[in-house]
Amino acid sequence: MSASLTEASNAPRKKERFQIKNKYKLFLMAFPFLVLGFIFSYLPLFGWVYAFYDFRPGIPLSKSEFIGFHWFTAMFSNEVQRDEMIRVLRNTFAISSLGILTSVLPVIFAILLTEVRNSKFKRMVQTLTTLPNFISWVLVYSFAFMLFSVDNGFLNNLLMSLGLIDTPTNILASSNNTWLAMTLWGVWKGLGWGAIMYIAAITGIDPELYEAAKVDGASRFHQIWHVTVPGIIPTFFVLLILSIANFINNGMEQYFVFANAMNMANIEVLDLYVYNVGFTGSNFGFATAVSIMKSIVSLFLLFLANGLSKAVRGETII
């Protein structure tokens, strides 16, 4: 090791070579992982070709009918279907936007939590608020049903006994504020969990910065605003950009368990819709076409958001 040091510092030409060597050395260190990434993420993409066939598992492609872009256009083939698509995309857009708006809540929560000085309280809050993350949506729904059902639901009972309402209502079957309700369930489930990353970011902030701010006579809010917030911002932006790229991928489990005839018009996001038309399980050509479109849109959004970030903040994340 000392040899390389002398080499590097003594001869400029050799230093150049050292740089070149470093260039490849770094690459070689990453290489095995790039191979893994290639194997597990790129190789399966051969399956995208299924989108262009009337593909049936087990039957070789050579014996399957080539149908071109049929699956890509099937969902838009007439006016009623286009209307359906518009409705579904509107839901997707609304719920994703609300999700992005509320993504600032875990940041606030993390800041509030780190402002707590009683470490026992802090740990307790931090642990207990992650709990909802571990309860699957199916069970979340059975809890919600217990709270809101007409027959003996907690809330209806409460409102009735307080005399606020005369007849119980089926709150889960309400078509009002579905987007907001879904967002709030999402916040409830993800708040404590999402805050972990920000708590990590805050603990990484150099304490000297706080000391310096204090010396300058900064109030607590000033410290938060000028030290804590800038410390979190990089993490926040990374997650924001990634969630923008995930705009059309709402997932479906949550919406699946909460959906019913009354709120279906407002709850059906893209993923749920694709599932509901009953095709993912049996029509792989169609399912693949949807995956391809989603991948393309996501990548487009990713690079768009990244570009925006470069224009606004002068930094990119990828």
Next chain:
Amino acid sequence: MVKQKKWSALIAFVCLMLVFTTACSGNKDNSDGDKQTPESSKEVITDWSQEEEVTLNVFSTLANFTGEQPGWFAKVVKDKFNIKLNIIQGGLEGKLATQMASGDLGDLIVGMGGKDYTDAVKAGLLLDWTKNGMLDNYGKNMQKYAPDALEANKTQYGSGTAIYGIGHNVGTGDGPSEGATMTFGPYLRWDLYEELGRPEIKTMDDYLPVLKQMQEKQPTTESGKKVYAFSLWSDWDGDFATLPKVHAQLHGYSEGDGFNPGSLILVKADEPDIQPMLDDNSYYMKGLKFYFDANQMGLLDPDSLTQTFGDVSTKFKDGQVLFAQFPWLTTTYNTPENTADGKGFALVPFQEQQIYSSGFNPYGGGWIWSIGSKTKHPERVMAFLDWMYSPEGVMEGFNGPKGLAWDLDADGKPMLTELGQNAMYNGDTAVPDEYGGGIWNDGAGNFGKLNNTTLSTSQINPDNGEPYDFRSWTSELTRDPDPVTKSWREAMGVLTDKEWFVKNDQVAVTKAFFNGQPPADEPSDIKLKRSQVGKTIKEYSWKMMFAKDEAEFDKLKQELVKKAQGLGYDDVINWQTEQTKNTVFTLYDK
């Protein structure tokens, strides 16, 4: 530097090694599989219990279970065939597709039918039973008890030469193929109905005022919960709301013709008549109206929209519901404790009814049993399947090994043992260790957790002259009935539900159809349209049932029809109608 180089090289090496070793080990497994020779050479094995133990992968699209078959059924097959059954739940989304794509469906395949089955045949995933004398050597019972089903499979899927499987629920004879109870029927709380003096019921609508009175008689349960006449659930809905559709089954219609795929037409069981689902007068629309009226009268549980079957099942158990659409739904309430108190559900028929019934089908149904072409133990799988098609197999597969839950009486007739009398009605009953231990439910089901039938259980068992289904045994029908059943029998003058329907000519029985062709294959564009239309029907159906008033009901109905048509409803109906006319309706041409 040196150290660093070593490290990076090491990491690279380890990672590549990992990748390659796993890749290689995978290949090795495969070659092992190929090398394996069939376990028997030439002579036919009759006693499998002496052969070496093997684990069979059973791929069941009907199973609701994953893992090794437990309980008494495991013991039975272990003793007879020295096999363990590793059940793979094939109904889970994507599971069938991945197995198909991988080219290996396992050793025994249960319940796969329709297009998937045709594909599997085409892809060479199923074993041809006519090769190597498989069927002749190891399929004697199938040849004896289900010859038509084998023949049907041969012409439908094997181009007249090969046999790739055998249909389920094989049976011959006239009349309903159901057991003591039918699949559908109007069931009321018998105790309350009696208290009202058993008012006469002519049409479905007549139930509503009666139920209203019953609800007034018992407004809350003992635990203080509100009682409703109807409590529905939506998680079983496919292309329509399932429970209003049962209205059709009560009038002799069913979705589809029982042969082709067809979920949006209601077809009469025993006449060439079709009702498109959304026709003004279809029994589906009448069903929606019925529940709408019920809701207007306060008879419909408002949670119906948001609850699942599990919730409803709890409500039945607690006595919160007065009307059941399926006989099996009543079992959670008709416990020995409740019936001893005289409380329980029983069939309360209406005069107009025509219960839909599936007739016996010698060609077998569409949940086909087949054997994987890659199996290493074809003979043993065949022998095991053949046993399930034998009287002994059916008897033991459903009722347990002889001597445990049932036995033969002095006259050679089957009867439940003391343990059986408990176990059949309470699955938590403990099973002695010599029979496999655990509880009754561990082994119970349709051949354990495989969950498919072979021979129809209402067929007469040639060994003892009684049906296979214990509920229809003379010993069981005459065994001292509970107060509810007793009172019901006295009032109706019959022993079982089925007897009532047959006696009063209130049943519509389907005829078995077979023309040598497989069922129609739904084109993908029809399929897409159907699923979108179905989704719309489902959504509007619930809105209609819970509409505020008649006006809203009618408005929603019109919206539904308009939207469905926009999504291609007419194309779907035309296609489905055509299939039925070309196949099943030819039965009536003669």
Next chain:
Amino acid sequence: MAIREKFSLFDVINYIVLTLITVACFFPFYYLFINTISNNDLSSKGLVMFYPKDIQFSNYVHVFKIPGLVQAAVVSVGRTVIGTLVTVAASGLLGFLFTKQEMWGRRFWYRFLVVTMYFNAGLIPWYLIMRDLGMINNFMAYILPAIVSPFFIILVKTYVESTPIALQESAQMDGAGYFTIFLKIVMPLITPILATIAIFSAVGQWNQFYDTLFLMTDQKLFSLQFILWRYLNEATSVAEIMKQSGGAMRVDASMMPTATSIRTTVTMIVVIPILMVYPFFQRFFVKGIMIGAVKG
């Protein structure tokens, strides 16, 4: 921070807000828990709300009798520990490497990995590749695909970039190689993010059932979460079977949904280990400050 400040109005409000949030997050879990240890009859009628009634542990006894539960727990712990270790190590190293401007094709390779986050090849191609790699009924199927996780790599990279570069530069001047710099200089600085990744990765491994569902048919390799998922999904799969048959199939004992109490109990058994391990990780957050203080 060390200076004791006055307990201000802000603190009061803060404590109240956090307490409310905690209650809202904790209560449902608590509710589910007390229902698993209460009389099942009372619980299914919805009569257990705030405190357990007729305490009993039969649900837990029942769940511990589920065949293969212990084996599944071993599998789950194994995949969680091993998977987390390799994921954290790989993400840490890669995140660090990608901050090095001089790396050959850095931007390209970084993007090469990042974009895979949004790839979705579909179930069948994934399955076929996994099969060809010999991952069917192979424990490695739980580990190998998890090694390269773009999301974690991004997090580490972002974090490393926010640490002072001067330390690394001076080490380089002293002749330290990249690997040494990573181990000796960078690793201690990024402990908080590594701990975060460890938590995320561990919980991800612990909660994963999808790979078991498709790749494992051997009961010995089932994970705990898969067993839980089977219970939770039971009702859905019965519904699927019923949809196929339009309600014409007879529902027998094997089709009846497992009591909610049992399903909830299985959830508890899966979640409680996480709760017990979690505080251990929290230490790293505090520790991060200390190291930062020393180095800074």
